[in-house]
Amino acid sequence: MARPRSISDERLLTALATVINTQGPGFTVADVAAEAGVSVGTVAQRFGSKHGLLKALSQQALRQVRDQVRAAPDIRTAILDTYRALDDPATAANNLGQLASDLADPELRALLGEFYAVLEAELAVHGSPQLARILSSLANGTAIAWSVDPRGSLLDRLAEDIDAVLKGWQHNG
Template sequence: MVRPRSISDERLLTAASTVTGRHGPGFTLAQVAAEAGVAVGSVAKRFGSKDGLLQALCVEATRSAVESMRTASAGAGSPLDGLRAAAVSVYVGLGDAETAANHLGLLGMDIVDPVRRALLGEHFTAVETELRRLVRLALKELPGAPGPARAARTLLDVINGVSIDWSIRPKGKLADRLEQDIDAVLMGWMK
């Protein structure tokens, strides 16, 4: 008979996210296990390796980003406010500049690994798809938008670029910077 899991994947992935924020690409499974309050073998058995854990983190980041976008847009007053709130929500959870830089430091590792690069592509596609849906809802307020597909891609480029730039040259809060740059694009499309 198989013993039920007493330690959830969510608990282990939350611990892994916290640890990668502290240590960047040099994190260890031992650090993740300590953060989760479990034995190293529990983490290794669940994910197989550090690479397996990173793949699971990629999948979870995608799920979490889309969920965050949907929650943020649902709580907004208008479709345009929903689009703005969703775009800001994607990376606002990166934390302070050092934590953001550590999380984004994994990006280099993801890009050179074919499996994680594909998962990163799925992440960008999922975020872009949600942005496209929200752009369609806000089109009446954005008469100058280039169309949902191109507008979504442009907004994705802005939020990706801002998050990387801010982690290297942090001034103020990431959310404020995202709002300012997203608003600069959206204001141009309102004309």
């Protein structure tokens, strides 16, 4: 009979997210294991490799964004909640570095495409598909621009930009 797992996948993926937030794409499986307080073998046995960890994190992010956006009372809150974890310049820059690495890998790029498609589809529940696409693109672009020039708060900048688009949308809609 197999021994029950005492270390959850969620714990390992939370450690991975923390390591990406603090180190960016240069992290190792050993870094994730140290953050989780487990052996490298435990992480490798569960996910196989750094690539396996990143795939699992991407799949978890798909589920999380779907649930998070569905739970939000409106499109503005949904977007702000989605980007809240990046409201720190170092964290944003490290995640942007990881994004660049993910884009270079066909499998991770496809999962990233799924993430953005899910985000847009869920945002469309709060508004039209066109508005969801515009606001999703605005949020992504703002997050990238802010990570390069982090003046003020990312969330404040996003809120200001979202509010301007929504005001214009309501005025013209």
